[in-house]
Amino acid sequence: MAPSASPATATTVYTPVTIKSTKFKHPLDPLTPDEINAVSLAIRLYTTANTPIKAVRFITCTLVPPPKRAVLAALGIPLTPGAQPEAPTPIVRKAESDFLDVVNGGTFNAILSLDDGTWNVDTCGLVAEGSEPQISPEELAFCEHVVRRDATVQALAREVGVEPHQIYADGWAIGYDDRFPKHTRLQQAFVFARYSEHENLYAHPLDFVVVIDSLAEKVIQIDFPPTYKRTEDGSVEVGCLEYRAVPIVRRLFHRVKTRAHSTPCPADPTHKPRDDIKPLHVLQPEGVSFKMDGNVLEWQKWKMHIGFSHREGIALSTITYNDDGEIRPVMYRLSLAEMVVPYGAPEFPHPRKFAFRQLSLGCDCLGQIHYLPGAYVTHSGTPFIIKNAICIHEEDAGVLWKHTDYRPGGRHQTVRSRRLVVSMVCTLANYEYIWNYHFYQDGNIEIEIRLTGILQVYVAAQDEPNPYGTTIAPSINAHNHQHLFSVRVDPMVDGLYNSVVESDIVPLSAPTGSKENFAGNGFVVKDKVLKSQVQDGARDFDWARERRWRITNQARTHQSSGRDASYAIMMKGGVLPLMAHTDSWVARRASFAHKTLWVVRDKEGADGSRMWPSGKYVPQTREEPEDSVGRWVKDGNGSIENEDIVLYLTVGTTHIPRPEDWPVMPVEHVNLMFKPNNFFTKNPSMDVPGTNDPMSKPAFNGANGANGSNGACCSH
Amino acid sequence: MAPSASPATATTVYTPVTIKSTKFKHPLDPLTPDEINAVSLAIRLYTTANTPIKAVRFITCTLVPPPKRAVLAALGIPLTPGAQPEAPTPIVRKAESDFLDVVNGGTFNAILSLDDGTWNVDTCGLVAEGSEPQISPEELAFCEHVVRRDATVQALAREVGVEPHQIYADGWAIGYDDRFPKHTRLQQAFVFARYSEHENLYAHPLDFVVVIDSLAEKVIQIDFPPTYKRTEDGSVEVGCLEYRAVPIVRRLFHRVKTRAHSTPCPADPTHKPRDDIKPLHVLQPEGVSFKMDGNVLEWQKWKMHIGFSHREGIALSTITYNDDGEIRPVMYRLSLAEMVVPYGAPEFPHPRKFAFRQLSLGCDCLGQIHYLPGAYVTHSGTPFIIKNAICIHEEDAGVLWKHTDYRPGGRHQTVRSRRLVVSMVCTLANYEYIWNYHFYQDGNIEIEIRLTGILQVYVAAQDEPNPYGTTIAPSINAHNHQHLFSVRVDPMVDGLYNSVVESDIVPLSAPTGSKENFAGNGFVVKDKVLKSQVQDGARDFDWARERRWRITNQARTHQSSGRDASYAIMMKGGVLPLMAHTDSWVARRASFAHKTLWVVRDKEGADGSRMWPSGKYVPQTREEPEDSVGRWVKDGNGSIENEDIVLYLTVGTTHIPRPEDWPVMPVEHVNLMFKPNNFFTKNPSMDVPGTNDPMSKPAFNGANGANGSNGACCSH
Ligand SMILES: [Co+2]
Ligand SMILES: [Co+2]
Structure with missing residues (x-):
């Protein structure tokens, strides 16, 4: 099978x-x-x-x-x-x-x-010249057709035995290419050969990159990246670094029709799936614990509106928590506003690979699922409807809290965590992203991004060195890259007027042996309220100080701690430094990527709030757009304390490709958690009933005690 | 209910x-x-x-x-x-x-x-004077009895209305207290009042700390931590910082019998569990996918021996992976070797709280479970048997890999991840730790530590300032602290002789606009083999360089990439700086805590390998023990390259207590992943069959398409 x-x-x-x-x-x-x-x-x-x-x-x-x-x-x-x-x-x-x-x-x-x-x-x-709205799904798909029918492309492919019907191309937005007039709507296409139906075309990259004019629907440029070679002294030399390598000339072509590296096809006689994984089912005999009323979801004291847009995917709005009868606002809106995937190979035309986001959707959840549809406009103006754009279900998430009084006869209490998952899958040409929004019974909100799919690859000559990537399979290079996501948080922690507090955790300066710190163990939390948009609006992570941020409401303090009601942002594992220079093309276009936290005052205009950290019109921008987060923080000398603020959080992962990521990459996770902090009087999940699942049972008959069915470890 | x-x-x-x-x-x-x-x-x-x-x-x-x-x-x-x-x-x-x-x-x-x-x-x-083996579970339990029967303790308790039978005490090992002779076996006891059966005693901390002689079974000291007060200018002043506050005098006592902050008891009429969480069951109708032969487990190409010791809990040994018929060694042994929880309050006697580990076990898993027993010796020499010390089961872990060819009629492939969980729960007085070892089908091994239970708390006067912690409930202080774990990794990546490579990811130094880096996006991986134990054996994390380490075998290179077969260590989210000074008591005793990675050559002696990073005998050490990781790295000028090496990884979390952690703390996670890196030819999970669970179904009848049952999103 x-x-x-x-x-x-x-x-x-x-x-x-x-x-x-x-x-x-x-x-x-x-x-x-x-x-x-x-x-x-x-x-x-x-x-x-x-x-x-x-x-x-x-x-x-x-x-x-x-x-x-x-x-x-x-x-x-x-x-x-x-x-x-x-x-x-x-x-x-x-x-x-x-x-x-x-x-x-x-x-x-x-x-x-x-x-x-x-x-x-x-x-x-x-709109201003050079402001290109996102490339549409139809344009992305049509790009392949434009490339395949081009006579020069056909000739170049034929030279290496690739027939026109075997030419496939992934159309991307182009990052930046100033050889063409500003007003030309450009796309770049990565070209591959596919030799049989459903074959993994990424196993056969061709050695040129095509640029098309999306409106004229024709090829306007073909570029050949240079090759590398190892010199006699062992160093690596690049064949040609000429930026404007214009002439359309075949440089080199490698056939890489290596079945062994393809995704296993049904027809592949060598592929044998493992047969020792037994089925596992999730059952909810009494149904799910959530309710839907149109786009409004209620689950375990949480209530929210689930929206969809073609650009952001899921947008969760007006998130509130029922705290013992009081409806407490938490987030006005939560969404994934932008992403950029800068690649680390410096030779032209590779730096043009930015991969700003573009969606295509599907779902693969387990259990009892509810789907919400999404719709977007097609070129002609009619809607395109995705029936299962957003998926909603519940999961068991392990122990929520537990305590055992170790004294003889002491009480044991264990409560399992149930979480609500609102999720979406996006295919971005070769790559897939899974966005999960998790809600927990203890007031936590988690954003989990899972990355899978196929690496963006390029062809390599036999034994060609690969200084900026990994040769993941024979003649297949994958470049180093980073995935940087901008999570947009429009908070309303107990109301619309919030502040952000930056906490650094620092040792007491008094030395060991001093009266104030005789054992040398003292440490404290230093809080700094971010006050000025210009001075405090763009923040770096500081690992040595365990820097963390929380969104607070100064108008409500905790009855015991006296601290402001807040939600803390926990994202240490997902915080990353941008590897591109500050003045690099990508850092200028995606300014959000070189700071971890941005805090700006919201400004609601004719088209709504401040939404897009890299600008409303992203393709072909050359500098930081006027309407982007890097400019907003410089906009006036305003206060961001106790105001209607918006946060942009930069998280992601630096991806040094592994052969184990080929042909399809096992999921990698990026996580980000919002945790109530002096928001609730006490742990809000103390009322979750203890679990003692009667359907849990021993793995092997007669062997050892098991949970529940024979009471071996439950009775006391 | x-x-x-x-x-x-x-x-x-x-x-x-x-x-x-x-x-x-x-x-x-x-x-x-x-x-x-x-x-x-x-x-x-x-x-x-x-x-x-x-x-x-x-x-x-x-x-x-x-x-x-x-x-x-x-x-x-x-x-x-x-x-x-x-x-x-x-x-x-x-x-x-x-x-x-x-x-x-x-x-x-x-x-x-x-x-x-x-x-x-x-x-x-x-053994040398001052070498105290761990405090036994019987000693920990008996400590309460010693405290409760002491006349001075009884008098101090009675002064505030606490009767002797209401006195409860958590016995801990003592960190360090040089007022007593080296050879005295000490314990410290935190004292609480419990007013009814099963009540949360931690809601009623008393204001003194008791020291007992564990062999003489008597109280030898009672200490009173000082109080803080806020002065008129708003600053915080400590009443008394005198380290040797010897006289047993009552300083202050606060009754804190506040039911509202207790764990809800069955008798509590105000406690109403939520009733809107529907049951969720995990079923494996054909049984589990793993096999056990005594302590040897086989699952999905993994094979390992599962051991138990009272000190480490789970120890996984001789972990191998069946790579297409070749049995490939991965880890010789994997275990949690040590932990320390330094608290951040500098006033005596709080710095004595180190909380080196001490176990008590239980399990709360869901589904089909197999248990392994564990046994340890009691004072009398007979064994104490825990029937369910270690728990083994399988879990669904979301999507493993996925790709959709976005072209019309393109193929979709989705494979779900199954993981094997080997887990254990330990109660350490008030706190609980859940250790999960996760094995995945893509070759990943994950260690997940979940923290829950009850905070270690101290009493506070009404409105007393709390500069080193949080007043989580009225009159209840919880001090800032760190949880630092030392994960011991005895690797055998493709054999016993391994090296560690440190990878820094760094931007190309060539500036934006230069010939070599015209777009400014270039970045590379700089690898450094750790060669000398003395010079390279102790490593710091470096966030700005995305520093990561991998365990390699130089004798086996990857057929495509040419790189050494290795397992990478991914632990960014769990890496933390030690907040205590380098010369603090805790940093001197637990030297492992101030470096992220330690690499030493193993030395097998009469009692086995190098095992214990803070020494074999931990209680009452005053300086770095001779036989500890801080000394091992200084031991001779040996090579750690291509040798039988052992690694110690320091991970954990800095815990600034929240009111939401009270009365029982919702789980917090610390994660650490080992990922194959140039180890497998390709993704080893390509042969996992796709899933299309026939038992998944729509959440609401008639509403929207659901996964599987009506084919709305599965058929194509
Ligand atoms: Co990637
Ligand atoms: Co803690």
Whole structure:
């Protein structure tokens, strides 16, 4: 039995129902498929009537979230601890779309409002030259077609025995390439050969990289990365580092059709799956412990709105915790705002690989699952519906708390942890990311990112040295890289006005033997409130001081400790230094990546909050965009203390590829935890009942005592 | 329904069968209960016949492991890659015991050999003065009795309304107290009041700390920690910092009988467990995927011996992986060798709280469990048997690897991860530690330490400032502390002769814009082989360089990458700086704690390998013991490259107590992963079959597509 084809993206063909939109259920509900359809139709009518645009390519179509205070008033959540909620005000539903003028080029942005069931265009205009909205899934897919049909590409492939139908290409956004005019919408394509159906094409990388014009739909450049060779003295020399290696000339081509390194195909006679793994099932005979009302989820005192956008994936909003009857706000919004994957090979054109994010979705969970759909706009303006974009289920997470009084006859108490998982899988060409949001009964919120999929690889000559990566399989190079994620946290710890406290843990300066510190063991926590956006808004991690941050509400203190109610951010294992220079292309474009924590005041404009740490329009930016986190912290001399603030946390992993990551990489984890800290009077999970699972039993009949069934270790 | 009493330690009363010992099954099998009995009897006979000792108190009785090469020869494991195993030699079974002369004082160590079914004493002698073996569970328990019956303690308690039967005490080893003669066997006791059965005694700490003489079984000292007060200018002043505060005088006592802060008792009418958590069961209808043969476990290509000792708990030995038919050694032995919990309050006698480890065991796993028993010697020489000391089971661990070809009709492959868990729970007075060893199908080995239980607390006056801790509940102080664990790794990556490579990841020094690094993104891995024990044996973590280490075998290189076969150590999230000064009491006693990695050559002596990083005899040490890791690295100018080496890894967590940790602390995790690195040709889990669990189903009837049952997201 071969590895079975497993659950992946389920989609639905959209049949338009109406162009009239009905009332929304929750002010943060994403645009429905009908609404996407209606919005794009409204834009078409508008552009036809008011602009010279002949043909439109829709790229985005999303909800513009209403102002926070309006949402909180609508939900009855107070702005400050103990206050009354504000009086509800009417909420206008708004949408936003980026679209391209296919004939003349140029990117347009429109903002629309829903009035009495009809979408009206409020504003519509050209955005600044060089502002490219994300590359659409259709563009990514079409790129392969453009590459495959190109005569020069075909000729280059044929020279090494690759027929046109065997040419495959992964279309990426291009990081940065100033050989082309700013207004050209570019894509780069990594080219591979596939010799049979479902074969692992990444096992056969070709030795050139193609650049296409996405609107003209044609190849405009083919680049050949240089090769390395080992010189007689053992050092490594690069064949050519010329940045502008323009002429389209074949440099070298290596056939790497090595079946042994392919993903095992059903047809591969050498592949034999292991047969000694017995089934394991998770059962919930009485059903799940969560409730859904549209996009609103309730589970174990937690309540939240689950949104979806094509750019961020999951967005969790208005997260509250029922603390013994008091509804306590925790987070206004939690999402993954950006990611960048800078590669470490310096030779052209490799530095163009930035891999800003781009999604494609599926799910593979175990147990009793609830799915939420997601929808995004296609080029034509119709919605594309993913039926199972977001997956919700429960998991057992081991012991939650436990204590045994070791005295004879002492009491044992053990409580198991149940967690709620809200998750999503994204395929980014060769790579996959699994985003898990975990909620726990002790008030913890965890973000877990799992990385798997196939490495981005390049071809190598026989015995070619590989100074910036690992030759993971014969003739297959994988470059060193980092995965850097920007987690956006819009907090509302006991209300909308929060501060961030930086804690350093430091030894007492008094020396060992001194009166104040005779044993030398004393240490203290030094707290610093981040006050000024300009001075304190961008923070580095400091390992030697066990630096950590917490989001606090100064208006509410703990009855015993006297400290401010807060949520601490625990991310030590995921914090990493950016390896690229501060003035590197990537550090200039993705400024978020060179600091661990950013704190800025939120500013709600026509298109909502401060959202995108590397700018709203990411592809082909060349410098830090005006509207990005690196600029926001410099924006005025404002306070970030006791204000409506937004945090961006940079976490990730430095990936030095291993042969064991090939052909498919076993998951790697990046974790980030928010923990209540002086927020609850005591451990809020003291009321979770103890577990004594009657279905647990001994592994082997008659052997040893087992949990539950024979009472050997449970009775006392 | 109250939290149910959950599984905990099951024990068996021992009935001696014979004093003759039979043949062992595996050379590393722990001493059986019969062997413990026979060994202690042999020692009694010996001391009666040959020494003036009148009364013996047994403290330890354990296997002396045979030399490594003999074990590997017996198991047919080669010493170097591709070599033949050495010819087996006869293995002599040996045991070791530490015992006390109860009448005259003094610690003795005896080593015995088994010859034709009879244990003979080979050596028996007094160990150096001041070398105290660990405090036994019986001593810890008896300490409470000694404290409770003491007239001065009773008088001090009565003064504040605590009756003698309400006095409870946690006996600890004492860190260091030079007011008493070196040869006095000391314990310190933290004193609490318990007002009703099963009540949380930690909610009522008394304001004094008692020191007892463990052999004389009497109180020899009562200490009163000073109080703090806030002065008029807002600063904090300590009442008395006098180190030798000898007179037994009541300073202050606070009644803190506050039910609200107790663990909820069944009798507590205000306690209402939540009732909205539905049952979740794990089922394995075809049984587990592992096999046990005595203490030898086989699971998914892994094979290992599971040992138990009272001091270390689980010890995993001779861990191998079946790599496509080749049995590849990975670890000779893996264990948790030491831990220390330095507290951060500098005032006497708080710095005496070191909390070196001491075990008490139980288990609370879910699913199909196999238990291994453990046994240790009691004072009288009979064995104490824990039926369920070690727990073995399988868990689902989420996605193992996944890839989706995003092209229309592209293949999806998802494989779920199953992991084997070998685990143990230890109660250390108020605290509990859960040790999990996880084995994965992709070759990973993980050590996870979960911390739960009750904080070590001290009483505080009303509104007393708490500069070195948190007032977690009214009048209850918990001091800042660190949990530092020393993980002992005796590697055999493809054989017994290994090296350690330190990898720093560093940006290319060439500036952005230079020919070699025009985009500024280049970075490389700088490898340094640790060669000299003296110069390279003690290593610091370096966060800015993403420093990591791997254990390599220079005699085997990877066919594609050309790099040495290795296992990498991933522990960034668990690495921490020691907050105590380098010359502090704790840093001098537990030298392991101020470096992240130690690499020493192993030296097998009469009592086995280099085992204990803070010395064999830990209680009451005053300086770095002769036989400890801080000394080993200075031992001769030897090479640690391509030798039989042992590593000690320091991981842990800095714990700033939260009110949410009270009354029982939700688990905190410390993780450490060993990952194959250029060890396997490719991902070794490519043959794990894909999963499509037929028992997964939609959470809500009729709502949305679910995994498996209706095929909505699985069929394609
Ligand atoms: Co990666
Ligand atoms: Co702790």
